[in-house]
Amino acid sequence: MYLDLLEEPVPRSAPRPPESVWDYPRPPALREDDRDVRVECAGQVVAETRRAVRVLETSHPPVFYIPPQDVRTKLLFPAVAGRTWCEWKGSARYWDVIVGDDVRARAAWSYPRPEPGYAPLAEFFAFYPSRMDRCTVDGDEAAAQEGDFYGGWITAEVRGPFKGAPGTQVW
Secondary structure (H helix, E strand, O other): OOEEOOOOOOOOOOOOOOEEHHHOOOOOEEEEEOOOEEEEEOOEEEEEEOOEEEEEEOOEEEEEEEOHHHEOHHHEEEEEEEEEEEOOOEEEEEEEEEEOOEEEEEEEEEEOOOOHHHHHHEOOEEEOHHHOOEEEEOOEEOEEOOOOOOOOEEOOOEEOOOEOEOOOOOO
16 A cells, blocks of 8 residues: 555666655655665675665655565574564564674564555565664665664665654654
8 A cells, every 4th residue: 555666767877866754754655666775794695685665754764674585584583572563564573683603683673464554564674774784775885873763774865854863752
């Protein structure tokens, strides 16, 4: 229901126009994204895809969700404290990313059975950029959303101010 295809494909070599997070909708919208989205941890590529879904929500940088086929799921283990509830997407499950002896607790999450409007996210994985070594979109490194609650990826085209830092919970 909320999954919007790219209206007009943007050539991969073309810069993306700026996006203000204050123009993103509430409830959040889902957008397909065919750019190369890559997650690295402890010298390993944990995930890489050109089939990501971006979740766009007012005041937050986008979160990239990656299909399970494009994630090295053998590196993901259920987190001990592992569930939260989103009023839009439903119950989230958290995952530790473990590469050898390197453990990144609650570094990823998924929605095994999302609410009906968010069914395209079922079993996809999202990663906190602050808990990974490197997260990129078409080779450009994404910065982590401050506060890390929502796990947003700040890329070159995304403009704030962003909710999440201390003192921003009331705006």
